[in-house]
Structures are given as C-alpha cells and as structure tokens.
Amino acid sequence: MKIPRLTDTTLRDGDHAVSHSYTPEMVRTIVRNLDEAGVPVIEVSHGAGLNGSTIQQGFSVHSEFDLIKVAVETAKQAKIASLFVPGIGTSSELRKAVEIGIRAIRIAVHCTEADVTEQYFRLAKELGIEAVGFLMMSHTQPASVLVEQAKLMESYGADCVYVVDSAGALVQTGVRERVSALKEALSIEVGFHAHNNLGLAIGNTLTALEAGADQIDGTLRGLGAGAGNAPTEVLVAVLNKMNIDTGINLSTLMDVAEEVVALLMKTPIVIDRDNLSSGYAGVYNSFLLHVRNAAEKFGVKASEIMEELGKRHAIAGQEDWILDVAVELAKKKG
Ligand SMILES: CC[C@H](O)CC(=O)C(=O)O
Numbered sequence: 011m012k013i014p015r016l017t018d019t020t021l022r023d024g025d026h027a028v029s030h031s032y033t034p035e036m037v038r039t040i041v042r043n044l045d046e047a048g049v050p051v052i053e054v055s056h057g058a059g060l061n062g063s064t065i066q067q068g069f070s071v072h073s074e075f076d077l078i079k080v081a082v083e084t085a086k087q088a089k090i091a092s093l094f095v096p097g098i099g100t101s102s103e104l105r106k107a108v109e110i111g112i113r114a115i116r117i118a119v120h121c122t123e124a125d126v127t128e129q130y131f132r133l134a135k136e137l138g139i140e141a142v143g144f145l146m147m148s149h150t151q152p153a154s155v156l157v158e159q160a161k162l163m164e165s166y167g168a169d170c171v172y173v174v175d176s177a178g179a180l181v182q183t184g185v186r187e188r189v190s191a192l193k194e195a196l197s198i199e200v201g202f203h204a205h206n207n208l209g210l211a212i213g214n215t216l217t218a219l220e221a222g223a224d225q226i227d228g229t230l231r232g233l234g235a236g237a238g239n240a241p242t243e244v245l246v247a248v249l250n251k252m253n254i255d256t257g258i259n260l261s262t263l264m265d266v267a268e269e270v271v272a273l274l275m276k277t278p279i280v281i282d283r284d285n286l287s288s289g290y291a292g293v294y295n296s297f298l299l300h301v302r303n304a305a306e307k308f309g310v311k312a313s314e315i316m317e318e319l320g321k322r323h324a325i326a327g328q329e330d331w332i333l334d335v336a337v338e339l340a341k342k343k344g
C-alpha cells in the first residue's frame with residue numbers, strides 16, 4: 011500500500027459540527043498543532059465551502075477569510091486548502107481566498123454535476139493552485155457514472171478527484187468498486203472522504219487505500235457533519251500499525267484531539283439513531299441539524315424524516331424538503 015496524502019478537515023467539515031463558531035484563536039491552535047505534527051494539507055472554510063455563511067447553510071460567527079488568514083500565517087509546512095461549492099461560492103471568493111494564501115481548492119458538486127465545475131478548475135489553474143474535485147453523495151451512483159464525471163473534472167485540469175461518501179452510506183464493496191474504477195480510468199490522483207454513520211469511516215478509508223487511493227481525509231476526534239469523519243489521529247495510529255509511515259506525529263495529534271477539539275464539542279459525536287438512519291437511508295449528513303429542528307417542531311422522529319428523505323433521493327440544496335416531509339409525517343400521525 012502506498013503512503014497516502016492526508017488532508018485534515020477539522021476546520022472545514024468540523025465547522026458543521028460546531029455550528030460555524032470557530033474563532034481565530036481556535037484556528038491558530040488547531041493549525042499550529044496539525045502543522046507541527048506534519049499533516050500536509052489543512053482545509054479551512056465554512057462547512058459548506060467558501061461563502062457558505064448564509065441563512066440556508068448557517069451563519070459563521072467569524073469571517074472565514076479572517077480564519078483562512080490566521081491559518082495561512084500559522085502554517086509553516088502545511089498547505090492551506092479551502093472547499094468551494096459552485097453556486098454557494100463564486101469566482102470572487104475563490105480569487106480572494108487565493109490572494110490570502112490558500113494553495114489548494116477542493117471543488118465539490120453532487121456526483122452527477124461535474125459539468126458545472128469547468129470554469130472553477132480553469133480559474134484555479136490560472137491562479138496557480140492545486141485543484142481537487144469532490145464528487146459528493148458518491149453512494150448514489152454506480153462506478154461507471156462516477157468515472158464519466160471524474161473524467162470531466164480531469165479534462166478541466168483537476169489534479170485529483172475524490173469519491174465522497176457524504177452520507178456515510180457506503181460499505182466496503184461500494185468503496186472498492188468506486189475507487190478502483192476511478193484509479194483505472196484516470197491519470198490523476200484519486201481520493202476518498204469518509205463519514206462514520208455506519209461505523210465504517212476508518213474501515214472504508216483503509217479499503218480505499220487498498221483500492222489504490224492516493225489521498226484521504228480525516229478530522230480530529232472525527233469532528234464533522236452528521237456522525238463525523240474518520241478521526242485523523244486514529245487513521246495515523248492505524249497506518250503506523252500497518253507500517254505505512256505518513257511521517258505524522260501521533261502524539262501531537264492525540265494531544266490536540268483530546269485537549270482542544272474534544273472541548274469544542276457540545277455533545278460527543280456518536281452514531282445515534284438519527285445519524286445511523288441518515289447513513290442507512292443515504293441522506294446527506296449536513297441535513298442532520300435541520301432534520302432535528304423540524305422533528306422537534308412538528309413532533310415527529312428525526313429518523314422517520316431521514317427515512318422518507320432517503321426514499322425521495324434528496325440531495326444537497328434540497329433542504330427545503332425537510333419541512334415538507336416533517337409536515338406530511340405530522341399530518342399522517344394526526
Ligand atoms: C457542502 C460541502 C460538503 O459538506 C462536502 C463534504 O464534506 C461531503 O459531502 O461530505
């Protein structure tokens with residue numbers, strides 16, 4: 011197995027889990043530790059990517075550009091990256107983030123919508139930064155569709171394309187099929203981003219590596235949307251046990267996970283009924299908070315809303331369906 015490149019996204023995917031409340035001080039501490047530990051890439055932005063601070067996605071307490079600036083100033087070796095979702099972010103935020111000093115952008119779209127990414131890959135390349143494609147909700151499409159979409163991204167200039175298990179819905183066979191198909195079809199790198207709804211974030215990441223993945227993601231303590239991500243410190247510990255030397259200092263990671271990130275969590279990230287039903291139904295993880303609010307408001311179970319959203323194949327951007335479903339379920343109950 012090759013040595014993968016690890017991107018820590020505590021300060022991006024984890025942003026969903028702290029209700030977008032990161033402060034410059036928290037960013038400084040987390041980046042300093044990740045950087046000292048030797049993590050090569052650190053992603054920083056609103057959980058929904060650049061310009062995600064909106065009524066629909068949730069307002070950030072601090073400007074993400076201020077947070078990115080702190081990250082860039084703090085990191086000595088790590089590359090600072092941001093996430094970009096076309097339609098939420100625009101070229102002007104991408105340009106601004108590059109001016110501040112990000113050196114990689116991860117361009118995320120629903121896994122059948124790669125054609126909307128062309129102008130952003132081209133812009134990233136024109137601005138001289140690394141550009142990574144993120145095929146979100148990859149469990150919803152077979153490997154053949156993901157290959158077509160990934161090839162489009164490759165043709166636009168992507169340096170890597172990720173299979174993104176946004177709902178934590180994939181089991182190991184699904185990961186293997188998708189990652190190996192992309193590896194076979196592309197000349198660029200392939201990545202895998204896990205969520206833990208079925209308890210498989212670490213296992214699926216290892217399967218992705220066996221299938222040839224070049225890049226993987228983690229978050230400290232698994233802090234991320236829904237049931238969270240593969241915990242960075244656990245990933246490094248497991249890779250060490252497998253004699254895959256990432257060169258990352260485990261002890262520093264364990265300390266920052268325990269002494270800093272664990273304290274930011276309002277409640278520990280666990281696979282509870284809501285998270286499990288979200289993964290089981292294949293519902294996008296960042297729906298969780300909205301689903302819980304709607305469940306409380308209309309007196310129905312969050313897991314029932316998840317089940318119905320899964321049946322309707324809801325994807326990111328269709329958050330308004332949550333209320334419709336909650337109202338319908340409440341009416342049925344009488
Ligand atoms: C809105 C972007 C999204 O949270 C990206 C991601 O991490 C995922 O789909 O899992």
Ligand SMILES: [Mn+2]
Pocket residue numbers: 023176203205234235
């Ligand atoms: Mn994610």
